[in-house]
Amino acid sequence: MSDVSSASASPVLSVRNLTTSFLVDGDWKPVVRDVSFEVMPGETVAIVGESGSGKSVTSLSIMRLLAKGSSRIDGAISLNGKDVLTLPEKEMRQVRGNDAAMIFQEPMTSLNPIFTIGRQISEALTCHGDIGKAEARAETVRLLEKVRIPNAASRFDEYPHQFSGGMRQRVMIAMALASRPKLLIADEPTTALDVTIQGQILDLIKMLQEEEGMSVLFITHDMGVVAEIADRTIVMYRGEAVETGTTDDIFHRGRHPYTRALLSAVPRLGSMADRKWPLRFPVVDTATGERREPVEVADTVDRRRTPILEVKNLVTRFDIRGGLLGRKTGAIHAVEDVSFDLFQGETLSLVGESGCGKSTTGRSITRLVQPNGGSVSLDGYDVLSLDAVSLRRMRRSIQMIFQDPFASLNPRMTVGAAVAEPITEHGLGTGAQAREKAADLLERVGLKPDMMKRYPHEFSGGQRQRICIARALALDPKVIVADESVSALDVSIKAQVCNLLMDLQQSLNLAFLFISHDMAVVERVSHRVAVMYLGEIVEIGPRAELFSNPQHAYTKKLMAAVPVPDPSRRGIKRNLGTDELKSPVRPVGYVAPPRRYREVSAGHLVRLDEAA
Incomplete structure (x- = not known):
């Protein structure tokens, strides 16, 4: 600065x-x-x-x-x-x-997928200056090196889809800097x-x-x-x-x-240091500035009972095929030997970067993708052995809320019909009963029943996510998988939706598997936290223990990266490096090494081989 x-x-x-x-x-x-x-x-x-x-x-x-x-x-x-x-x-x-040059939020939509990144940056140079092809290539490589893209010269001829999101944003910055604005x-x-x-x-x-x-x-x-x-x-x-x-x-x-x-x-990382249980976000009136102080969520988790969800040695892999005959050439080891329990009334957060396997874990548990091995027990169901009819019945016990509420809702269906649909599809009531319950659910999530006749495009992003939450509650589930459900929301809307989820957990005794990469939000809403890296859990434990005494190097890296709302930190550099997340692709026949964990304190486990 x-x-x-x-x-x-x-x-x-x-x-x-x-x-x-x-x-x-x-x-x-x-x-x-x-x-x-x-x-x-x-x-x-x-x-x-x-x-x-x-x-x-x-x-x-x-x-x-x-x-x-x-x-x-x-x-x-x-x-x-x-x-x-x-x-x-x-x-x-x-x-x-x-x-002046401009960079946008989503680099993939700003880059042309049919041209190499080298050609696209070179074009920015030749359009704004008198420069030859060889000079443009050399300058492009220099710019890629300047924005800390590893092996810049060898990546000149690669396409946007071959770069991670962070590396694509670096490419956009290199392109913006091409003419020294x-x-x-x-x-x-x-x-x-x-x-x-x-x-x-x-x-x-x-x-x-x-x-x-x-x-x-x-x-x-x-x-x-x-x-x-x-x-x-x-x-x-x-x-x-x-x-x-x-x-x-x-x-x-x-x-x-x-x-x-x-x-x-x-949400400020570290603000929960003296708190034992999750804490609601403060609510401030944007018109008056009046602030309602947050309330700590009472602990209702009874760990003496059988967990509502038990996951043991879960494995999910996706085959990679190539060549003329489409033979298997390898596999993406998306989830590798993952185990955890979830109790009624508890929030367990899965955290990690994109590609770490946290969303695939959630989808594997609900059988939206088919796992390759392990066991999942949910509310008495052996999830991985269920036939189609039993699987449909099982899904009454577990529902998902996704990141993008607009993509989750049918744009041609009123929100009332969208919330009522699961009730009628599962034969849990007549049309009139389903509509009555839908109106009650919309009210429960902070919307008015008279909004039932509106369509998704008539609501804000935060309101649409509330509608998705209402729909997830329609079948009276015991477990909800919230997959990055607040990541796309503005900060005050994010606070409101998190408060709503905590209120619903208290009143309905719901268990949440909260999937997120936002460590500050996770610290606030969780009872326990599991950190995932390359398909494996590297650290798991009670929220207070894990945040006050992180042991794994990757957990520390995630926490160090969280922006802190303190202007005195301006100019501080985190020195996080430029490494992309390692690839989870493995060759045919690869066998994952056995993992050992050390118990740091009661319930706080860290993987030994990479522990700090």
Whole structure:
């Protein structure tokens, strides 16, 4: 993080009275209203706010990337001394890349899947400068090395699908840096990434800013990220900039109720040090700033009884076939010898990065994928030996909530019908009874029964996830597998949904298998935690024990990567390295080595071979 330039310097970006409107049913509807700010040379300014606040529209307005016919931009935007709103399109294309570059949230949709990454970066160089093919290749390799992509020269001819999510984001940053822009606009560049990869990308942006002297406009809803990267912060709410100031002022002396609500909703790793049981998130009214203090969840888990779910030596592998005859050439060892118990009223969290096998574990337990070995006992059912009829009956006892609620709901079915459908499909009531229960469930998850006739697109993301929770409860299950069910939600909505899940657990004595990569949320909602790496559990134990005394190197790495909402940490680099998660692909005939565990304390086990 470089020091902000003196007041005498000219701003790299100046936005004055920006108002952006969209054409809706023949009328212009403003979604950004009268926003003004500056970004000075070498400075990082964060625009923070939740979905619908107008922060991304602000960045797209600056780059003039909104559709011409359906959008209108008023006000004044000066970028590196150029009046953006009056430039002809041909000149604006030169501004994009040379003066300012942009990276987006999802790198896979930003990269062309049919071209190699080397060609795509080279194209950015040749479009914005007079450079030959050989020079472009050499410069591309240099850029890939600069963003810390291992073996850059050998990966020049690889395609986007051959890179992990974090490495694809590095490719996008390399492409953005190709023409040495004065301003980098980063629109939620870490939201879709695992916590360790997020930490690497934040470190990379800080380092590149120092080396290149760039200014950065960072757009996010994560206040922990803001604290670690921004010199100044702009808080947006419903299209307006409601508070602006230094990041330190915003965090310690924020005045607007919405600012205080955002800060209160951020889960802080370590905040549960003196708590024995899960703790609800504080609830803050965004209009008044009134805060309701969180309530500790009473422990109702009786571990003297038989577990509701017992998983022993679970193995799930996916064959890889190749060649003309499609012979088996290897296998993805997605889940390898996983064992754990889950008790009624308990939350066991499975944590780890993408590809560690946590979601496949959840799907294997519910038989959405077929395991290769082991045993799963659920509410008296031997899950892996069930026929189709028995499997259908078993699934009344266990239900799943997925990450993307919109993809989980039929867009052509009303939400009332979606919640009622499992009841009628399993023959548990008449149509009228199912509708009555659906209305009751929607009310239970904080929605109104008169919303039953609406369709999924008429609800916000948080409301859609509540609908999915209501549907999961329709069959009165004893176990719910929540697979990254809050990862895609804004921070305050995430807090509300987590509180709802904890309330439902208390009232219905539900057992949760909570699958997540967010260690700060996991610390708050869990009774016990299992850390997964390459398909195996490397550490498992009571939440308080595991977080206060982590033993495995991978557990420590996950915790070190969590952004901390403390501006005093600005400039700190985690030195997490650039290693991609190792491949779980194994050759034909591979036999996993036997694993041994050491008991650190009662119920706290760590795998011996890689223990710290």
